Amino acid sequence: MKKLINDVSNVLTESLDGFVAAHGDIVMLGEEHKFVRRKVLKPGKVALLSGGGSGHEPLHAGFVGHGMLDAACPGQVFTSPTPDQMIAAADAVDTGAGLLFIVKNYEGDVMNFDMAREMSGRDIETVITDDDVAVENSLYTTGRRGVAGTMVVEKVVGAAAERGADLKSLKALGDKVNRATRSMGVALTSCTVPAAGKPTFAIGENEMEMGVGIHGEPGRRRVALRTANEIAEEMVAAIAGDLNARGDALLFVNGFGATPAMELYLMYNAAKAQLAKHGINPARALVGNYVTSLDMAGCSITVTMLDEEIAQVWDAPVHTAALRWGL
């Protein structure tokens, strides 16, 4: 295992220390590294809280700040954070207007966020994201997995919260964005969890995993390496077939951590051409490493259908470590 680390047991805390040191104008750390929170809260605003296993950076801590999340709870690598982390975060960022939890659909996350909601006694709604069209049930889920579309939900709901929307409307908007969003991924290599010290899965020099999950979970099938156009064709067909919609969309090509920008933009080009066949026009674009799987090579394609409401909040100002515009 080749990683820039000191000790496998301190990877998360040392990385979080670096993160808040680098972005101290935007975020601060909760005690015992339980959560990353927005430095300055906005009283009367519904607080947005997310979290999940680490290893997907910048998700979620990189999206804490104006126009997105108020707090993020990082679990150990690919491990759900605990309810006491979420309760501590909720206590720190609730200014009285209630809280919205944004949770990726994995059993551990859903269970722990639900326990935190019950135990905290606060006014909390939950949006569960399940945008991955690759598989119906999987290693860690009942139903579909929540993947890169989660970041789109966080951006859209975050902007609406900043504008003063109430908890009920935000819950409805979050569910609506999730329903308008589909993703699918492909892996060329495995990731390596630091504590495991070896690749999560074996994959041949000429193979790729179509429909891979963001923890390196199996996808639809193992196939021979194909061209970017062929990969985009299959992924976009799965996404567009499931969306069953035409019109303007956000096209988000997400790197898993070890794929160069050059390839991600080439995939954007390929995906855009495929979307045209399905009557979908990428009126908004996002390309980069936003929802990663440690050092996995590969990418995912996410499409969110845009109506006027979603497009407007997507464009609204955001100021976080990993996403910043208009401010």
Added chain:
Amino acid sequence: MKKLINDVSNVLTESLDGFVAAHGDIVMLGEEHKFVRRKVLKPGKVALLSGGGSGHEPLHAGFVGHGMLDAACPGQVFTSPTPDQMIAAADAVDTGAGLLFIVKNYEGDVMNFDMAREMSGRDIETVITDDDVAVENSLYTTGRRGVAGTMVVEKVVGAAAERGADLKSLKALGDKVNRATRSMGVALTSCTVPAAGKPTFAIGENEMEMGVGIHGEPGRRRVALRTANEIAEEMVAAIAGDLNARGDALLFVNGFGATPAMELYLMYNAAKAQLAKHGINPARALVGNYVTSLDMAGCSITVTMLDEEIAQVWDAPVHTAALRWGL
């Protein structure tokens, strides 16, 4: 070779097509993919032009836009762009106030930009960056290599140009920032050039290349893998020893393309602690993949000493594909 591509001969053009499709609000493409230029020029502003071999994305095209570059000329992967590319770009973006070329110190780049300057007949100054402290002369250079510090020069000079500084002042500022900047890199794996189809260099499972160049060129020496703290200690000592300065600085931890954000932030934490020993305080921070080497794992550390002038233009608004704040 595992890459998301169609045909090795079209990687650059297809990637550029995707880039301008995704960022059509900021950039447009010159004919025959010769350059990427700012969509809207600012008449009377000195035009900033950079370029170099591709494979370092987002450098340079990702830094075209308000507050940074006016145009970038992409060569083939790790290959200098040609003078006719630079002349075409200069013709497209010169609004009469002259042009500043920002060139990384590699023999091919320096020679081609110099030929373009002579042939174009326009009013042109050149800033050559050579921030890499690892080696004095190297595979492709006489003198030090220009690496991640180039991006700092582009940001600082770009902001000053936006504010109306004239060509002579910009040349002086660029040289000053370059003198205030030092970098050093480490590679854990090789990169693979698409057209070559195999890794640029061989490296053992327990080895790393200290002082590696951004094309995978040899650095100071091949050593056994060490901890992040030990790596940061050696790199910061080399940088700080060469800078021979104390006070506020920008600390920029740059990923080479295949290293996860989690590790980059951990390295930021380690580098910050080392800088304190040398009396350098990271008053500004930047962490991410900005000056990459295709799919190489590893990172570089860049330190730019800040005075009031440099800090102010660093903080100034920027709106490019890869760097955006304040707008």
